Amino acid sequence: MDFILSLPIVSYFLAPAITSWSTSLNLLFFYMTWSTLVLSHGALKIQLIGLFAIRLVLWLAPSLLFLAFDTLLPSVAASLKAGGASSLPSTRNNGTQLLRTFALAVFNLALSAALDAAATTFSCYAFGSPVFKTSTTLPLPWQLVKHLALLLAGRELLTYYIHRGVLHASSPNRAAKWHAQYAHARKTPLFSLRLFADHPVPCLLHRFVPLYLPAVALRPHLLVYFLYVALCTGEETLAMSGYSTVPGIIMGGIARRTAAHYASGGVGNYGAWGILDWAHGTTRGQDVMEDMKDEAEKHAVKERGENAASNGLSAVKEGMNGLKKGGRGRPRKTKTEKEDS
Structure with a gap:
């Protein structure tokens, strides 16, 4: 079991899960483990x-x-x-x-x-x-x-x-x-x-x-x-x-x-x-072509749904911004105007 865990292909996938090393350190660790394994076995x-x-x-x-x-x-x-x-x-x-x-x-x-x-x-x-x-x-x-x-x-x-x-x-x-x-x-x-x-x-x-x-x-x-x-x-x-x-x-x-x-x-x-x-x-x-076509249609439906949701959110944001700008741009009534009204 120690030999299996020392295999670099296993260590390479385990290292990111048990540490917070960067990619470069993982590659260095992988290379060092593989080199040690090759030189010792x-x-x-x-x-x-x-x-x-x-x-x-x-x-x-x-x-x-x-x-x-x-x-x-x-x-x-x-x-x-x-x-x-x-x-x-x-x-x-x-x-x-x-x-x-x-x-x-x-x-x-x-x-x-x-x-x-x-x-x-x-x-x-x-x-x-x-x-x-x-x-x-x-x-x-x-x-x-x-x-x-x-x-x-x-x-x-x-x-x-x-x-x-x-x-x-x-x-x-x-x-x-x-x-x-x-x-x-x-x-x-x-x-x-x-x-x-x-x-x-x-x-x-x-x-x-x-x-x-x-x-x-x-x-x-x-x-x-x-x-x-x-x-x-x-x-x-x-x-x-x-x-x-x-x-x-x-x-x-x-x-x-x-x-x-x-x-x-x-x-x-x-x-x-x-x-x-x-x-x-x-x-x-x-057949395999029908499988790929089905997957492409699924992804296309997903993308269309994401685009529709994004467009909807953009429309809501623009409407809210318009309301805010409209509220800010409207002149306030003076005290005399309020009494006249």
């Missing part, structure tokens, strides 16, 4: 423990929290689920099934971590450097944004074509059969613990390969890779939660399309974000 250890911390904070903890919420407050949770009360996981009769789901998900995560470690070890011995750049030099903001955009685009491409062409191929193959037996065997309610609960081979093809291959091809800074994995893990956790109301501009649509994919037994909605589903016409339900 090996690249493989930093990578594995960092990925473990990300999965723990952004998948396991929220998944257990969502499961507790669905179990303790079912009436409230049902109003947030895409399928209503039928989408709530049952813990009374399926406790053993939940334990198996959890154990399978943890096993698949351990397997992906072992492959990650093997690739990093091979790279160190074969090329003299780890897969990802682990140096005290921090990535520049523009480089970080550019690398994130490339990594996310590569993940979207691989996720869509592997998911559609291999795991849901028209011609049967072993990976597709295993995926159907484990991920789509029963129309069980969708919840976040099922994110990695699949046969190991389809799970690696669906969750690990699209995430890891773009990073291996680009070889970004390790901090960029951490941020990339954190974004994808948080997105996948919310998408598999089964909730139709989740934060984010298009996250609600992603969650609804994921729920529709599993409810239909794997028909449509093969991509991560739905962009390639829209391009290929494989969207089931509302």
Whole structure:
């Protein structure tokens, strides 16, 4: 736990919450923590423990929290689920099934971590450097944004074509059969613990390969890779939660399309974000463009309301100022005028 808290990506977000330091001091603290970590630990250890911390904070903890919420407050949770009360996981009769789901998900995560470690070890011995750049030099903001955009685009491409062409191929193959037996065997309610609960081979093809291959091809800074994995893990956790109301501009649509994919037994909605589903016409339900249009209309309505309120307040202020000026500019009656009137 001490090592996890010493990770700079955790310290950077905790520092503003527990202190009143300025941004420059936070960046200095971040740089010093990262430099100390790199100089005192090996690249493989930093990578594995960092990925473990990300999965723990952004998948396991929220998944257990969502499961507790669905179990303790079912009436409230049902109003947030895409399928209503039928989408709530049952813990009374399926406790053993939940334990198996959890154990399978943890096993698949351990397997992906072992492959990650093997690739990093091979790279160190074969090329003299780890897969990802682990140096005290921090990535520049523009480089970080550019690398994130490339990594996310590569993940979207691989996720869509592997998911559609291999795991849901028209011609049967072993990976597709295993995926159907484990991920789509029963129309069980969708919840976040099922994110990695699949046969190991389809799970690696669906969750690990699209995430890891773009990073291996680009070889970004390790901090960029951490941020990339954190974004994808948080997105996948919310998408598999089964909730139709989740934060984010298009996250609600992603969650609804994921729920529709599993409810239909794997028909449509093969991509991560739905962009390639829209391009290929494989969207089931509302597509990503309709989600963005709805969000734009919501923001436009909000802006129009704010403008109307601002204009109304301005009109009231101008009217009050006019009354004040009118009252000041009116000549007062003299004593004689008052007696005559």
